[in-house]
Amino acid sequence: MxxxxxxxxxxxxxxxxxxxxxxxxxxxxLSTNIREILNRDNVTNMSFEVxxxxxxxxxxxxxxxxxxxxxxxxxxGRLQELAQSDVIPSFPASASGDPTTRxxxxxxxxxxxxxxxxxxxxxxxxxxQILKYMxxxxxxxxxVPETWEFGLDLFLKNIIRSPxxxxxxxxxxxxxxxxxxxxxxxxxxxxxxxxxxLSLFPSAGGPSVYKGELEPALLKETEMFYRNLGQTxxxxxxxxxxxxxxxxxxxxxxxxxxxxxxxxSASSLQQILKEYLVTAHLEATISKxxxxxxxxxxxxxxxxxRLYKLYxxxxxxxxxxxxxxxxxxxxxxxxxxxxxxxxxSADEPSEEPKEKGxxxxxxxxxxxxxxxLKWVQDVLDLKDKFDGVWxxxxxxxxxxxxxxxxxxSSFINSNDKCAEYISLFIDDNLKRxxxxxxxxxxxxxxxxxIIIFRxxxxxxxxxxxxxxxxxxxxxxxxxVSDDAERGMxxxxxxxxxxxxxxxxxxxxxDMKISADHMEDYKKHIASSITLPIEVSVxxxxxxxxxxxxxxxxxxxxxxxxxxxxxxEQFYMKKHTGRRLTWQLTxxxxxxxxxxxxxxxxxxxxTFALVILLLFEDVEEGGFLTYEEIKQATSIEDSELQRHxxxxxxxxxxxxxxxxxxxxxxxxxxxxFNSGFTSNxxxxxxxxxxxKVETGEERKETRDRIDEERRHQTEACIVRIMKDRKHMTHNxxxxxVTRLLSTRFKPxxxxxxQRIEGLIEREYLERCEDRKSYNYLA
Amino acid sequence: MDIDTQTEVEPHTTSQGDIENGEDWVRxxxxxxxxxxxxxxxxxxxxTIGNSLDPSSSYAESETKTYHATNDRGIIVQKLIxxxxxxxxxxxAKGDVPINELMERIPPEIVLEVLLAADYHEL
Numbered sequence: 001m002x003x004x005x006x007x008x009x010x011x012x013x014x015x016x017x018x019x020x021x022x023x024x025x026x027x028x029x030l031s032t033n034i035r036e037i038l039n040r041d042n043v044t045n046m047s048f049e050v051x052x053x054x055x056x057x058x059x060x061x062x063x064x065x066x067x068x069x070x071x072x073x074x075x076x077g078r079l080q081e082l083a084q085s086d087v088i089p090s091f092p093a094s095a096s097g098d099p100t101t102r103x104x105x106x107x108x109x110x111x112x113x114x115x116x117x118x119x120x121x122x123x124x125x126x127x128x129q130i131l132k133y134m135x136x137x138x139x140x141x142x143x144v145p146e147t148w149e150f151g152l153d154l155f156l157k158n159i160i161r162s163p164x165x166x167x168x169x170x171x172x173x174x175x176x177x178x179x180x181x182x183x184x185x186x187x188x189x190x191x192x193x194x195x196x197x198l199s200l201f202p203s204a205g206g207p208s209v210y211k212g213e214l215e216p217a218l219l220k221e222t223e224m225f226y227r228n229l230g231q232t233x234x235x236x237x238x239x240x241x242x243x244x245x246x247x248x249x250x251x252x253x254x255x256x257x258x259x260x261x262x263x264x265s266a267s268s269l270q271q272i273l274k275e276y277l278v279t280a281h282l283e284a285t286i287s288k289x290x291x292x293x294x295x296x297x298x299x300x301x302x303x304x305x306r307l308y309k310l311y312x313x314x315x316x317x318x319x320x321x322x323x324x325x326x327x328x329x330x331x332x333x334x335x336x337x338x339x340x341x342x343x344x345s346a347d348e349p350s351e352e353p354k355e356k357g358x359x360x361x362x363x364x365x366x367x368x369x370x371x372x373l374k375w376v377q378d379v380l381d382l383k384d385k386f387d388g389v390w391x392x393x394x395x396x397x398x399x400x401x402x403x404x405x406x407x408x409s410s411f412i413n414s415n416d417k418c419a420e421y422i423s424l425f426i427d428d429n430l431k432r433x434x435x436x437x438x439x440x441x442x443x444x445x446x447x448x449x450i451i452i453f454r455x456x457x458x459x460x461x462x463x464x465x466x467x468x469x470x471x472x473x474x475x476x477x478x479x480v481s482d483d484a485e486r487g488m489x490x491x492x493x494x495x496x497x498x499x500x501x502x503x504x505x506x507x508x509x510d511m512k513i514s515a516d517h518m519e520d521y522k523k524h525i526a527s528s529i530t531l532p533i534e535v536s537v538x539x540x541x542x543x544x545x546x547x548x549x550x551x552x553x554x555x556x557x558x559x560x561x562x563x564x565x566x567x568e569q570f571y572m573k574k575h576t577g578r579r580l581t582w583q584l585t586x587x588x589x590x591x592x593x594x595x596x597x598x599x600x601x602x603x604x605x606t607f608a609l610v611i612l613l614l615f616e617d618v619e620e621g622g623f624l625t626y627e628e629i630k631q632a633t634s635i636e637d638s639e640l641q642r643h644x645x646x647x648x649x650x651x652x653x654x655x656x657x658x659x660x661x662x663x664x665x666x667x668x669x670x671x672f673n674s675g676f677t678s679n680x681x682x683x684x685x686x687x688x689x690x691k692v693e694t695g696e697e698r699k700e701t702r703d704r705i706d707e708e709r710r711h712q713t714e715a716c717i718v719r720i721m722k723d724r725k726h727m728t729h730n731x732x733x734x735x736v737t738r739l740l741s742t743r744f745k746p747x748x749x750x751x752x753q754r755i756e757g758l759i760e761r762e763y764l765e766r767c768e769d770r771k772s773y774n775y776l777a
Numbered sequence: 778m779d780i781d782t783q784t785e786v787e788p789h790t791t792s793q794g795d796i797e798n799g800e801d802w803v804r805x806x807x808x809x810x811x812x813x814x815x816x817x818x819x820x821x822x823x824x825t826i827g828n829s830l831d832p833s834s835s836y837a838e839s840e841t842k843t844y845h846a847t848n849d850r851g852i853i854v855q856k857l858i859x860x861x862x863x864x865x866x867x868x869x870a871k872g873d874v875p876i877n878e879l880m881e882r883i884p885p886e887i888v889l890e891v892l893l894a895a896d897y898h899e900l
Binding site: 054056126132136 | 786
């Protein structure tokens with residue numbers, strides 16, 4: 001347009017300009033109309049354009065301030081009128097005690113104010129339209145608030161003022177409390193009032209009335225309410241009920257902020273809830289009689305989930321759960337440990353004073369085995385239980401997992417027989433428990449055992465027991481399935497590495513090679529001489545197998561000697577330079593014995609066979625004294641007594657002892673019991689032995705383990721020093737501890753002893769500072 | 778008057794949706810009796826006209842869907858409407874706005890008058 005103006009010189013002036021009517025007249029007309037708009041009548045007949053033009057004219061002809069202040073006055077007057085006529089009469093009668101009446105009164109007040117607010121805002125927006133020209137020009141130059149803003153300001157000054165404001169706040173708080181007590185209130189009434197408070201700002205840029213005045217009062221009130229509620233609930237409810245109530249409070253408060261309170265208050269309110277309902281009663285709730293322990297006992301997953309959710313809301317909650325879990329597991333673990341040791345100790349006193357002999361030991365042993373199995377099973381059950389709870393209720397929380405593991409590990413290791421028990425459990429499972437189960441079941445059972453195994457601090461102890469048990473299974477052919485055995489081995493390998501299972505695998509290898517050898521040997525036998533007895537040999541590499549090397553010997557009868565010699569020759573032909581040592585204690589024999597009534601196939605140990613064979617030459621009813629037997633067989637006293645006992649005093653009495661009795665003494669004599677009867681064709685005569693170690697055996701195992709540990713520690717020290725050449729004492733001890741901790745918990749004192757031993761043997765030398773060592777190549 | 782905004786055809790029905798979308802027709806009348814039918818969305822380009830025709834208010838203008846421009850001649854109202862149509866068309870458009878096209882259509886003689894009217898109508 002500007003270019004157009006410049007080009008053409010003639011510009012027609014616009015039509016006459018100047019007020020057609022006087023300002024006074026304009027204002028009187030306009031002010032009447034404004035009043036009409038405020039009173040909300042007659043608006044339909046009013047022309048927008050006329051009023052707009054009036055306002056336009058007044059601004060244009062320098063009467064803006066008159067228009068502005070006049071309008072303000074009219075609006076303020078109107079609001080004051082309303083406050084007097086509508087609001088104040090609806091104040092609640094303050095003395096009224098009845099909550100329901102008070103509720104209704106509050107509602108009335110809130111509704112009145114809300115109605116006035118709605119009318120006011122709609123009026124102000126209408127005025128805003130008419131006075132648009134004023135807002136665009138006059139308010140800017142005069143630097144005063146626009147129509148809408150002064151509308152809010154007037155409302156604040158004339159309606160939201162003392163004492164109306166206080167009454168409103170009290171009304172809102174009362175309504176809130178009323179609802180918290182569990183009654184229904186008119187939420188929209190409260191919501192209306194809250195919205196008014198939210199949109200009014202007493203000072204420019206400052207907080208809203210809600211933030212500045214209602215919220216602090218609200219929070220204070222909430223705090224009081226929940227502090228009391230927390231106390232009451234704690235004293236009156238059991239733990240699950242308490243948690244349920246608390247959870248529903250959380251939800252109702254959340255809902256409240258969504259429905260009629262400001263969202264800004266949500267976090268503050270939740271904070272109060274957390275503080276007074278959760279944090280304040282953490283310990284009290286969880287350690288109630290109906291607390292965590294009981295919930296776990298009764299498997300109340302829902303309650304536990306709730307517990308977890310609520311407790312993780314506050315910083316201390318998780319720790320509290322962890323503590324409680326630890327305590328719970330420790331207590332249960334202690335029970336399990338005590339139960340198992342109670343079974344054992346219950347037997348021991350009854351055994352000793354009665355002097356009933358070794359048969360008692362057998363039952364005691366069986367009982368101990370049962371207690372071992374029960375212990376492991378109990379631990380597994382407990383683990384399953386807590387795992388279930390952990391998965392479902394605790395959302396597989398990592399921190400809780402760590403706590404669980406710690407707790408389990410500590411109580412498992414507090415049972416000093418744990419390694420043996422676990423190995424026995426596996427042994428038992430592989431021997432008979434797994435029969436008829438599917439591969440998947442086997443895998444599952446073994447996996448579970450591995451879980452407990454992981455908790456073991458002294459895995460080398462376990463290895464020793466496992467080796468012994470495995471050897472027995474292999475030699476006696478008691479293992480149910482080779483696959484299961486190998487599966488277990490593979491699992492151990494995964495857990496502890498190649499070295500751990502190296503010897504165990506060696507044992508398996510020996511078994512396989514021996515089987516091949518036997519086939520070859522049988523072919524060899526078939527092609528040459530025929531022997532009176534069949535022989536089956538397992539060649540065991542001495543370093544792999546946990547058997548003692550100084551095996552008990554005995555003089556073999558001619559037939560057996562021949563057989564062994566024949567195999568030895570065969571074997572030596574194949575492998576020169578090897579030495580075979582016969583481990584007769586581990587062998588067994590099948591022999592057919594002719595009794596008076598019928599023939600029986602007896603399965604006996606090699607030694608027992610040797611003893612039995614002695615009676616072959618004794619005539620019917622003849623005796624052999626203990627001494628004679630000993631001389632003929634040259635078996636050691638303890639072994640001989642053991643085998644005689646199993647032949648003459650156990651369930652199947654193949655020999656007769658004179659005089660009869662449970663114990664075998666050196667003055668006894670024996671005769672063949674030709675009158676022996678049994679329903680079974682095949683009879684297995686087990687050698688009397690206990691499965692769980694006796695005290696002495698345990699000490700021996702312990703010693704052996706200690707020795708092994710000494711070697712390992714030394715090897716470890718040398719390995720480290722060879723690598724580093726020079727190291728301070730503390731560093732060395734730390735490093736050794738770190739490396740060995742996968743196998744057992746090394747004692748720093750012991751490590752120090754080993755270092756000294758190595759210095760003596762000149763592997764290491766002390767440096768001059770007396771604190772560090774050098775490696776001597 | 779042979780400009781685009783004037784039309785003899787008045788749509789026979791007006792639905793609520795049309796009002797909301799500004800697709801219904803409103804009438805603007807100049808002080809010398811010229812009457813213009815424009816779509817509501819075009820009229821809404823002026824704050825003053827838009828407010829007066831606001832369906833939620835109950836002024837005489839919105840009841841009759843007629844706005845009287847009591848201070849302006851037909852030619853001025855026409856130019857206002859031309860600009861309002863132009864603004865309605867291009868305010869959502871991307872790219873260049875051909876400002877010159879509109880400027881050339883305003884005769885210099887009435888420029889001041891148009892300017893005053895534009896100020897009054899919040900354009």
